[in-house]
Amino acid sequence: MNYNRQMTDPVHDCKLLGVIRALTGLKDSAIVVHGRPGCHSGMLSLQALTSSQRFVNVVFSGLKSEDMAFGGEARLFRALLNVSGVMKPKLVAVAIASAAGIMGDDVAGVVKKVLNSVKDVSFIVIDACGYSGSEATGYEETLEKLGSFMVQTHDKIENAVNIIGFRADEPHWRGDLHELKRLLNLQGISINTIITSCSFDELIKAPKASLNVVVGGDGIGLAEYMKREFDVPYVVTPYPFGILNTVEFLEKTCKALGRNVNYEVIEEEERRIQEAISDEHLFLEGIYGSLKVALLGESSRVFSFARFLSDELAFDVKLIAVRCRNFITGDEISKINCKVLVEPDRLDFEDEVSRLDVNMLFASSFERNIAMKLRIPLFRFSYPVIDEVYLTDAPLAGFRGSLTILEKIVNLLMKRQEVSELAYLISHS
Amino acid sequence: MSIAPPYNIPVMDDLAWQVYAKMPGHNTTFIPGKLIGALRVLSQIRGAIPLIHGPIGCSFQRKLCNVIPGPITYYTPCTRFSQFEVIYGGENALKSSLIEVYERFKPDLIAVLTTCASDMTGDDVKAVIDEVKGKGLLGDCKVIYSTGDFAKRFRQVGAQDVLYAIADQLIVPETEGQPLEEKSVNLMSGGLHGSYEIDELKAMLDGCGVKVNKVYFKDVFVRDLPELGLVELNITPYYQLWAELLNRKRGVKHYCLARFDNPDPDTQPIGLKGFGEAFMGIAKVLGVEGEAEDVLKHRLALVKKELDKVKEGLKGVKVAIEGLGFSGATTLLPREFEMKISVLIFWTTIFKTLGLSEKALEKRINIHVEYVRRYGSDPKVLIDPSPNEALRAIKAEGVKLILTRRAYFYHVHGFKAVDLSQMLKFGHFSIGMRPTVEIAKILRRALDSKSPARPILKGLETSSEIPYLTPQWAHLAKLFSMNRRGMLAETLDKEMAKIVEMEVEEALYI
Numbered sequence: 050m051n052y053n054r055q056m057t058d059p060v061h062d063c064k065l066l067g068v069i070r071a072l073t074g075l076k077d078s079a080i081v082v083h084g085r086p087g088c089h090s091g092m093l094s095l096q097a098l099t100s101s102q103r104f105v106n107v108v109f110s111g112l113k114s115e116d117m118a119f120g121g122e123a124r125l126f127r128a129l130l131n132v133s134g135v136m137k138p139k140l141v142a143v144a145i146a147s148a149a150g151i152m153g154d155d156v157a158g159v160v161k162k163v164l165n166s167v168k169d170v171s172f173i174v175i176d177a178c179g180y181s182g183s184e185a186t187g188y189e190e191t192l193e194k195l196g197s198f199m200v201q202t203h204d205k206i207e208n209a210v211n212i213i214g215f216r217a218d219e220p221h222w223r224g225d226l227h228e229l230k231r232l233l234n235l236q237g238i239s240i241n242t243i244i245t246s247c248s249f250d251e252l253i254k255a256p257k258a259s260l261n262v263v264v265g266g267d268g269i270g271l272a273e274y275m276k277r278e279f280d281v282p283y284v285v286t287p288y289p290f291g292i293l294n295t296v297e298f299l300e301k302t303c304k305a306l307g308r309n310v311n312y313e314v315i316e317e318e319e320r321r322i323q324e325a326i327s328d329e330h331l332f333l334e335g336i337y338g339s340l341k342v343a344l345l346g347e348s349s350r351v352f353s354f355a356r357f358l359s360d361e362l363a364f365d366v367k368l369i370a371v372r373c374r375n376f377i378t379g380d381e382i383s384k385i386n387c388k389v390l391v392e393p394d395r396l397d398f399e400d401e402v403s404r405l406d407v408n409m410l411f412a413s414s415f416e417r418n419i420a421m422k423l424r425i426p427l428f429r430f431s432y433p434v435i436d437e438v439y440l441t442d443a444p445l446a447g448f449r450g451s452l453t454i455l456e457k458i459v460n461l462l463m464k465r466q467e468v469s470e471l472a473y474l475i476s477h478s
Numbered sequence: 479m480s481i482a483p484p485y486n487i488p489v490m491d492d493l494a495w496q497v498y499a500k501m502p503g504h505n506t507t508f509i510p511g512k513l514i515g516a517l518r519v520l521s522q523i524r525g526a527i528p529l530i531h532g533p534i535g536c537s538f539q540r541k542l543c544n545v546i547p548g549p550i551t552y553y554t555p556c557t558r559f560s561q562f563e564v565i566y567g568g569e570n571a572l573k574s575s576l577i578e579v580y581e582r583f584k585p586d587l588i589a590v591l592t593t594c595a596s597d598m599t600g601d602d603v604k605a606v607i608d609e610v611k612g613k614g615l616l617g618d619c620k621v622i623y624s625t626g627d628f629a630k631r632f633r634q635v636g637a638q639d640v641l642y643a644i645a646d647q648l649i650v651p652e653t654e655g656q657p658l659e660e661k662s663v664n665l666m667s668g669g670l671h672g673s674y675e676i677d678e679l680k681a682m683l684d685g686c687g688v689k690v691n692k693v694y695f696k697d698v699f700v701r702d703l704p705e706l707g708l709v710e711l712n713i714t715p716y717y718q719l720w721a722e723l724l725n726r727k728r729g730v731k732h733y734c735l736a737r738f739d740n741p742d743p744d745t746q747p748i749g750l751k752g753f754g755e756a757f758m759g760i761a762k763v764l765g766v767e768g769e770a771e772d773v774l775k776h777r778l779a780l781v782k783k784e785l786d787k788v789k790e791g792l793k794g795v796k797v798a799i800e801g802l803g804f805s806g807a808t809t810l811l812p813r814e815f816e817m818k819i820s821v822l823i824f825w826t827t828i829f830k831t832l833g834l835s836e837k838a839l840e841k842r843i844n845i846h847v848e849y850v851r852r853y854g855s856d857p858k859v860l861i862d863p864s865p866n867e868a869l870r871a872i873k874a875e876g877v878k879l880i881l882t883r884r885a886y887f888y889h890v891h892g893f894k895a896v897d898l899s900q901m902l903k904f905g906h907f908s909i910g911m912r913p914t915v916e917i918a919k920i921l922r923r924a925l926d927s928k929s930p931a932r933p934i935l936k937g938l939e940t941s942s943e944i945p946y947l948t949p950q951w952a953h954l955a956k957l958f959s960m961n962r963r964g965m966l967a968e969t970l971d972k973e974m975a976k977i978v979e980m981e982v983e984e985a986l987y988i
Contacts, residue, residue: 054578055574055575056578056582057534057556059558062534063533086510086511087512088535091539091540093954105950109961111961123964124964128961130966134967135953135957136953147532148594151599181561415541417552433542435547
């Protein structure tokens, strides 16, 4: 190797996407990207392809190349007024992208002026310059900024929790949302606010909860802030993929609330899963312990998904690649007994996957090529998935999610026959 | 491990495309930025790899081609611009990255694409390339750079710019002093919006004794690029600067199929008439008019035979067309299929927010109405009607088929309708006669089939101003246009608008 490592083909995005993802799901908000059209269009498109198309809320400030010389403050000023007037949001987040960041526009000053003319709209300004941080940083910083709108309350709701670290743009997000609510309700726990899949009013009232449940470790910064400012304790749980993680999720939550776990409910759930598994047991017996796999996903999800695959399906997990790290990534790595890459270069990830001779890849749409090259199935469980749609309430998370995952794995393997036949036809035609 | 080409796969599946066809993106709620166009061009040249000189976001986000979201640009290496590069410049990062890209991909061509960040730091990209090349660190690999400045704002900027860079930095130097091959042409496929009927044009040119050297960029290699500068004529689907450059510097003639300088739908190179004129235009440039007339006559006879069969049942049928006027496929209805345009509905909000004045809008509408009258229709013209007004007019005029961007809406009311997205691939660049037959078939199918009993999209809420969008997307579309133009929304009262303008003046003054 006669070069310094500078170039990268990243598996994760810059700060801007972290900002957008933290605000995706905040229903009465608008995000104004103060940057060039490329940044805006990339964000809008990713949001439209991965989350609810009803609530797409990424707006362009209109920054043009000629503004690079004279500044884009006047343009932003008009844009903020327009957004407030047309969309009537309760919160407008101004995300400063690279061009505006280098120009040094006084965005906070512009917002201050806008506030003279606009009522009933709150604003936040976030440095989202691509050069100033990673997707994970953008996500954490934005959540913390959202915390500043929360209001102290003395009427806490007993046994009500907030979920922190939920993203309304992950594959099967809608199903996961329902499943998380259902799981907690079955334990007699209600959900106060889901961050982020809520209205601005619900966000403001988040301190009413008795506990913050940080799923997978994303959003610990906000949880710390809420503990400090509003005396809301928090617990970090695994993202509930599979039965073990789901039980741990429930046990940790109940324990933190000082409640007993209702194991009867859990046993009933497990019985139902067992029934479904028995209906297709020959297929599941066939795949049990049969695959060598690699995964690429957010730290908050990839470790618990891997745990399900190894501890419940007896798959040989060869590689875990972390798309975006969080505050507990180090702890997670210490518990894992396989190769781990953290925010790797795409080429390094592909090298490693190729070398390990795996049979199935669990990643995002952007890894479609490596799965095709290696002729292995791709299970899309990680952001971004732009070539699958999830209209039903089938979750990946929770007890019910275990069945969705099993179903998808079996179907992907069955589909292989067709893929192989197609390859044969092409090579013999 | 080095990665073998093709690095990025230049395929858009027609059926998969349909899933994304309704994304109200390009020029409605966003413009994609220059990198998307550049990456689409480079994806179609085997052995070429981009090197994005910017932060990781410029790499990650650009994997998604948001003009047509199906294809993914899997490899978009970047120079990982950080705050360090913003302050001290990114030339060293570029040097290292060039060598690394070469070592890891072993490409035949590296295209350095600058971004906002590196444009603003003012890195001397050319000097870096010359230095690294000069040291022999990149073997035989060719390197070009594209900044967006070459395109001089000609759309699509990214595609135009990288093509210009290829012509200027690669083709011109490599073909210097070499003769042009007479009666030889290169064809360019349709770029981002789909491809025109290359095979038909190719066969017809062949019939005139003209050699079609290559179709760009359809499975071409880096080694094929110089041939763009070695033929008598390059044929492009729309105005392309690189072809003009080769004309100036190499004397290669340039024929541009679609020109957007004339809004009259009759000037589009589509349908039997439009194609015939374009084909004869090419023949004139090559001096083969005689041969071309015979080929065209023969081809016309063949296609007309097939078309006449499909056309039967279209002639005289009353139709309504709603949207933004005639473009691409809809142009054919009165002219080629002799259908009766009974109702013309114009939605003008988008045009207005894009800055078209009332006068310009009126002129545009008149051109389209005049076009229809030229072919024997006298339509009822509705401008931004309410849903009931549109339905009443359609019923009153006895319309049998509606061409619209919201077919489900008319299905709900029991009318037969075709969604225009089905015809999008037969756009400005669908030169040739085959598409004419295909479009006729789509219309026949719609007329021959019954209207759906209970359209699943029945409950979809639509915007009153832009009826083919939901209210949320209509907001995004309006905001996009207004913010780009620096306009203020009409939601602000006049007094407020005055204050705002004063504030803006003040901000600009500061």
